Amino acid sequence: MKKLLAVLLTLTMVAGAAVGCGSKSEEPAKSEPAQNEDASAQAPADADTSAPAADGEEPYIAMIALGFSHQFWQAVKSGADQAAADLGVKITFEGPEQETMVDKQVDMLKTALGNNPSAVCMAAIDNEAVAGILQEAKGKGIKVVGFDAGVGEAESEAKCSTDSLAAGALAAEHAAELLGGKGKIGIVGHSQTVVDAVERVVGFKDKIAADYPDIEIVDEQYGEGDHLKSAEVAKSMMQANPDIQLIYTSNEGACVGAYNGLKEANKLKDVKLVGFDSSAAMKEAIKSGEIAGAITQDPVGMGYKTIETAVKLMNGESVESFIDTGCYWYDASNMDDPKIAPLLYD
Incomplete structure (x- = not known):
């Protein structure tokens, strides 16, 4: 009888253990949000990253400026x-120290693609240097969106940027107004590529x-x-x-540099200066009247619309090939306007 009771007790314990394991396996698995490094380690290099992210994972978008x-x-x-926060995606944002470092930017692009993004958003220093890489990425289903300088038309599905031709024209209108419709102008640009x-x-x-x-x-x-x-x-x-009466400059570096040059040459009172973008130095000089005014972009809106456009493409939605993110003239008379002030960065 004791032997029989021992056998029955043993069988009961084994059955209970089996039921316990079964109940544990039926609980839903809890997964931490996927990190970019983990995703790249688990996905094959030629994975079709246009596929929807697995449940619980946020799609990854690489942004290179x-x-x-x-x-x-x-x-x-x-x-x-x-x-990214509003739309439920994960992003990385990077760029080289100098806007002339083509090789470093190419390396950043290659590294980002190694992490298998669903989309790449890029402002290329040299379109030709990244064209082949981006075309290969598109062939794997990765969405490509240009922003600011953008990338080649063949490589991207959309571009989110200031209409730079229109921005240059807007600067010309104000330069002409400052000159009263006649005079001589010099241009200090920042890049020919x-x-x-x-x-x-x-x-x-x-x-x-x-x-x-x-x-x-x-x-x-x-002047780069x-x-x-x-x-x-x-x-x-x-x-x-x-006899130059006005200098037009095409970015912040060119504008502050030209301002310093005119100041060193004691020409600030003789030559009007029209800039592009903004900085603490530019804003101070515009307030004082030493710089006549400048064109500002909407960089915050540009960043937002770029990610928004990438997400739409990832979801299979159609988008315009060019999304204008806007530009505005500002000078001492309007730089504190509620519509302009938030667009002026230091």
């Missing part, structure tokens, strides 16, 4: 971060040529957006053309 440290890019990043940089100058020149026959553009030089180089460009420009 022309630069990173400048406040403009930080403002773009803040808009992108907000869109970055698409939006080129268009800011082309838009300006085309508007002057079309509508202001008594205004002459007498010199055009480039570097303060020191742009200062030297402005000084040499004035030495060669002392």
Whole structure:
């Protein structure tokens, strides 16, 4: 009898243990949000990343800018971060220290693609340097969105940017107004390869040529957006053309550099300066009247619309090929306006 009771007790314990294991396996598994590094380690290199993310995972979008440290890019990043939070995606945002570092930006793109993103958003320093890489990514189902300078049309499905031709034209209108419709202008640009940089100058020149026959553009030089180089460009420009009455600059670096050059040459009272973008130095000089005014973009809106567009493409929605993120003229008279002030970054 004791042996029989022992056997029965043993069988009962085994059955109870089996029921316990079964109940544990039926509980839903709890998964932590997937990190970018984990996703890249688990997915094959040629994975079709256009497929919907697994339940509990956020789709990953890689965003690569022309630069990173400048406040403009930080403002773009803040808009992108907000869109990511609103739309339930995970993003990375990076860019090289200098907006001339083509090789470093290419390496950043390759690394980002190694993490198998659902979409890549990029402002390319050199379109040709990334064209083949992005075309290969598109072939794997990765969505490609250009922002700011963008990428080649063949490589992207949409571009979210300031209409740089229109922005250059807007600057020309105000420059012409400052000159009373006649005079001589010099241009200090920042790049002859970055698409939006080129268009800011082309838009300006085309508007002057079309509508202001008594205004002459007498010199055009480039300082790579570097303060020191742009200062030297402005000084040499004035030495060669002392009758220049206004200088148009195509970005913050060119503007602050030209401002410094004019100041060193004691020409600030003689030459009007029209800028592009903003910074603490530009805002202070515009308030004081030493810089006549500038064109500002909407970097926060640009970042937001870029991520929003990428998500729409990932969801199979149609989007416009070009999404204009807007531009505005600001000077001492309107820079504190509630519609303008939030767009002026330091």
